[in-house]
Amino acid sequence: MGRYLVNFDTRELEAAECAFLVLGSGIAGLYTAHTASSFWNDVVVLTKRGIDDTATERAQGGIAAALGPSDSPALHYEDTVVAGAGLCDLEAVRILVNEGLSRVEELIRLGARFDRADGRLDFTREGAHTRRRILHAAGDATGAEIQRVLSSTVRANPRISVLENHFVVDLLIENGVCWGVLTYDNTSKKLKVFRSRVVVLATGGAGQVYRDTTNPKVVTGDGIAVAYRAGAEVMDMEFVQFHPTVLALKGAPRFLISEAARGEGGILLNAEGERFMLRYHPLGELAPRDIVVRSILKEIAESDRDFVHLSLAHLDPVRVRERFPTISQRLKGYGLDLTCDPIPVAPAAHYFMGGVKTGVFGETNIKGLYACGEVACLGVHGANRLASNSLLDGLVFGGQIVKHARFHAPQSVPGRAVSEGLEDPGGLDADALVGELQALMQEYVGAVRFGTGLEAALRRFEEWERVRRKEAASPELMEYRNMLDVAELITEAALMRRESRGGHYRADFPESRERWKRHIILKRQV
Ligand SMILES: Cc1cc2nc3c(=O)[nH]c(=O)nc-3n(C[C@H](O)[C@H](O)[C@H](O)COP(=O)(O)OP(=O)(O)OC[C@H]3O[C@@H](n4cnc5c(N)ncnc54)[C@H](O)[C@@H]3O)c2cc1C
Secondary structure: OOOOOOOEEHHHOEEEEEEEEEEOOOHHHHHHHHHHOOOOOOEEEEOOOOOOOOOHHHOOOOEEOOOOOOOOHHHHHHHHHHHOOOOOOHHHHHHHHHHHHHHHHHHHHHOOOOOEEOOEEOEEOOOOOOOOOEEOOOOOOHHHHHHHHHHHHHHOOOOEEEEOOEEEEEEEEEOOEEEEEEEEEOOOOEEEEEEEEEEEEOOOOOHHHOOOEOOOOOOOOHHHHHHHHOOOOEEOOOOEEEEEEEEOOOOOOOOEOOOHHHHOOOEEEOOOOOEOHHHHOOOHHHOOHHHHHHHHHHHHHOOOOOOEEEEOOOOOHHHHHHHOHHHHHHHHOOOOOOOOOOEEEEEEEEEEOOEEEOOOOOEOOOEOEEEOHHHEEOOOOOOOOOOOHHHHHHHHHHHHHHHHHHHHOOOOOOOOOEEOOOEOOOOOOHHHHHHHHHHHHHHHOOOOEOHHHHHHHHHHHHHOHHHHOEOOOOHHHHHHHHHHHHHHHHHHHHHHOOOOEOOEOEOOEOOOOHHHOOOOEEOOOO
């Protein structure tokens, strides 16, 4: 794996400087920028497409917070730790469930309109939560509401500048200190340098490394790849969460049918029309996601089709329409009625528990470099994230970074970086390369893994090594290179972990093992 994606010499590039630099404009990036603006008057957010082109904007089900009458942070803590299957960082979980309360209240103060019943916040339940603690907005459009509020808050703040169409290509490091980033401005088609004493990665997860994913096109693992190439530690890369109920209709995109559909009483039916989940777990459809995923895959394998059905037909149709307006509307476009039709669903890649290793203040092993949101891994979700905890994670640990950086930002470094010798990319076809990679990951590194399949995938990565000798001359090729780097890290970690735990399932090692109750940390030698 090379250090940089393109040839450059920072002395020859246009350079800008700011006090606090945030990469990414989802919940983690925008909330960090908003919080940082209380202490720095020169905060810049770089984002590779439009400000609202994020996974955050797509979130449906909601955001978890123990604000309900019969709930408490202690119960939320317990549910999070149980779902995490022995790998949660307990201090991080404690911070998440406690700090989360005031962060969500702040979102409400900023203007987030969460759904209410009789004037009070209306909480729903999702898989593996023992209480109704999920706040939602406009039924199933929670992410869009949060993105709306944060985007307008940040845009209205004169201390924050948002630069869209700025693709972060690589991090610039000298003597273990991050002094800035190399970006590609997709409007002027030029490379630029941004210098800053604080650099926050908030670039989201990596769902696009799989063929079937709920994640938008922008989620290509860039942050994990740039950090790894720069010498940051990455952790828990083998833990990928697959979502059990994603629309599985030929020709239609993999549209998520929120977990809340099962929380409200939706049931899963196999090819025989049998409700099967209670055979696999006492919580039935609300069992932890990995269990629901594998149960569905087993039912699919025993049938002649590649989906099972989700049915809400036994529920009050008025309530269903009210609760799931966005999903109902989307399904209508495919001729399906959520209130009465069985909806074909199958699992798809959804969330990355792993990422850039951080402490509870978002700090990485590189001075001045922080990470939060889905790109980061501090062990708060352990081996399996509890539904609706990820939006909360972005808020809470974005805020934590600001607390730390105020006192620990390194002195500015007059850094310089040069990259040379990468070959001309010639006729590399990014779409074809991405398609091949996604198919490989889907087949060998999906929800059910075998050692032999993982080894086969690693052999293919070796064959593709030649691509790494070439310059990634367009954002599409840069994304491909990042996906390739991330895919390799997932596969390596999945092969190392000879057990099954949380989101990682090895069919050849189906049990959890006590000696594997630890994290796999990978670091490139630089
Ligand atoms: C369909 C769907 C439904 C979901 N539902 C829920 C839910 O109900 N509750 C919940 O808690 N979680 C949910 N999740 C997960 C949750 O939405 C994400 O984990 C969370 O939004 C991640 O936020 P983030 O800020 O870390 O990243 P994102 O929101 O993905 O933002 C990443 C940002 O980084 C930018 N970026 C990426 N690479 C680069 C680069 N190279 N240069 C510059 N910018 C870059 C992107 O353009 C984007 O602006 C859902 C996810 C999906 C996909």
